[in-house]
Amino acid sequence: MKKIAIIGGGAAGFFTAANLGKELGSQTVLFEQSSAPLQKVSVSGGGRCNVTHACFDPKELVEFYPRGKKELRSVFHQFQPGDTMEWFESRKVPLKIEDDNRIFPVSDNSMSIIECLMNETEKNLVEIKLSETVQKISKKEHSFLIETKSGSYKFETVIFTPGSSNKSMEILRNLGHGIVKPIPSLFTFNIKDKRLKDLMGISFEWAEISIPQIKMEAEGPMLITHWGLSGPGILRLSAWGAIELNRLNYEFEIKINFVQKEYEACCEFLNEFKLENGKKSVYKINPFGFPKRFWQRILEITPIPTDLTYSHLTKNQLEKIASELTKGIYQVKGKSTFKEEFVTAGGVDLKEINFKKMESKIVPNLFIAGEILNIDAITGGFNFQACWSEGFIISETLKNEFL
Structure with missing residues (x-):
């Protein structure tokens, strides 16, 4: 035997x-x-x-x-x-x-x-x-x-x-x-949102993602996929929030900070950039490290006219951009398995x-x-x-x- x-x-x-x-x-x-x-x-x-x-x-x-x-x-x-x-x-x-x-x-x-x-x-x-x-x-x-x-x-x-x-x-x-x-435990977030549409493959070296409903947050690299969002930052949330997110049937809101700045600091940074680059096109000059296509999408949904220069960017427009970049709300409706x-x-x-x-x-x-x-x-x-x-x-x- x-x-x-x-x-x-x-x-x-x-x-x-x-x-x-x-x-x-x-x-x-x-x-x-x-x-x-x-x-x-x-x-x-x-x-x-x-x-x-x-x-x-x-x-x-x-x-x-x-x-x-x-x-x-x-x-x-x-x-x-x-x-x-x-x-x-x-x-x-x-x-x-x-x-x-x-x-x-x-x-x-x-x-x-x-x-x-x-x-x-x-x-x-x-x-x-x-x-x-x-x-x-x-x-x-x-x-x-x-x-x-x-x-x-x-x-x-x-x-x-x-x-x-x-x-x-x-x-x-x-x-x-x-x-x-x-x-x-490890899954990506399904999100259908015009801010992410047709931006598959764009990645961010750093993002802070939080789920206010369960008071949980994580940070790390993030990737836009054809179904929503993935990457280490998202997967950390999926692992630590696995039980709570299952109870929510994988339908919840997330708040994303795409830049390593809080809202007020982002407003201040954009205002300084505006003063230094007044004659330059807002659409052509991206003041952040993430891909230009995402910057242009944020401008489109704010909305910012395509021919605007930084000197003509109003306080209200600047604050809307800062808000989208530091505390944008996205609705998650479902999950996808993380690869195999x-x-x-x-x-x-x-x-x-x-x-x-x-x-x-x-x-x-x-x-x-x-x-x-x-x-x-x-x-x-x-x-x-x-x-x-x-x-x-x-x-x-x-x-x-x-x-």
């Missing part, structure tokens, strides 16, 4: 398998329902794989997790981003830290990470069963019975890392676990997990990691880091118990 089953071939599952060693690995079977494992790793970072984030203090690191902050502190004390970097680089996958502290393979290709994980798993002699969907798990006295389309298998230990599908949640619910209802990097809030109730081992408190010898847990983070490599850390802890626990 094989000792260990790993259900799910994502980041947490493969990192566990890659760290088991040959003695335990040879007694392990990894079940993955798709024909291609590590799919989220493949698409992360636009295909470059955002492996982790250059935040090496567990106390600081947990602040990037809307859910799981308290539990992850002990997890990251055992294995944190510095350990992740060392792990991959010691296996000849050099990594680099980019200006925004995101960490990628030097190759800029997610296949470097995937091949490393697959190679280490194969070195450990783990049997990999692709296109093998687990339909049911039953707990017997000293073992688990795993049923798939192709047959039934017995195992002493189960590592459950299948992602956040409804079927996976149901399997754990049948084993006695409580499930916090999953809802989207779908992340959910919700999952296994964290009170039911022993985070020193990542073992279920409800079912002995059942270990749970990855997105199936009620843990999620903003973009930037943080969700993967939780998977690497949890998988490493499971593999160390099993080595200590079995060897």
Whole structure:
């Protein structure tokens, strides 16, 4: 009888398998329902794989997790981003830290990470069963019975890392676990507004976005898309406001500051610019760092005549421009999934997990990691880091118990 089953071939599952060693690995079977494992790793970072984030203090690191902050502190004390970097680089996958502290393979290709994980798993002699969907798990006295389309298998230990599908949640619910209802965590905002129409692709290096209704705000880069707004600033709000925004059925107002100035300061800046550039065309000369097309759109909706020079800009017109740039109100009506990097809030109730081992408190010898847990983070490599850390802890626990 094989000792260990790993259900799910994502980041947490493969990192566990890659760290088991040959003695335990040879007694392990990894079940993955798709024909291609590590799919989220493949698409992360636009295909470059955002492996982790250059935040090496567990106390600081947990602040990037809307859910799981308290539990992850002990997890990251055992294995944190510095350990992740060392792990991959010691296996000849050099990594680099980019200006925004995101960490990628030097190759800029997610296949470097995937091949490393697959190679280490194969070195450990783990049997990999692709296109093998687990339909049911039953707990017997000293073992688990795993049923798939192709047959039934017995195992002493189960590592459950299948992602956040409804079927996976149901399997754990049948084993006695409580499930916090999953809802989207990373999503973009759907906005139909004439101020954004036909401006797809325009980006802002910095914007401050707030949701007055739930008293929440975030800042960071922002992007106009064909459906509305995206970018790190928007995604931070979606993650931290996931539960409240779900209750609002994703219909709410946002207030946006496109410039690093408050309203009064923006008025003063524009007035000074007006005095220094009186003979110049308001439409042709953009006093801000964001793209000219967006500046012209703001002028169109204010509205400002196309032949106006700065010297003829009235106080009222100037204040309207400043208001649009520092406290423009936009109506959000719906959400869109953020690319293929779908992340959910919700999952296994964290009170039911022993985070020193990542073992279920409800079912002995059942270990749970990855997105199936009620843990999620903003973009930037943080969700993967939780998977690497949890998988490493499971593999160390099993080595200590079995060897």
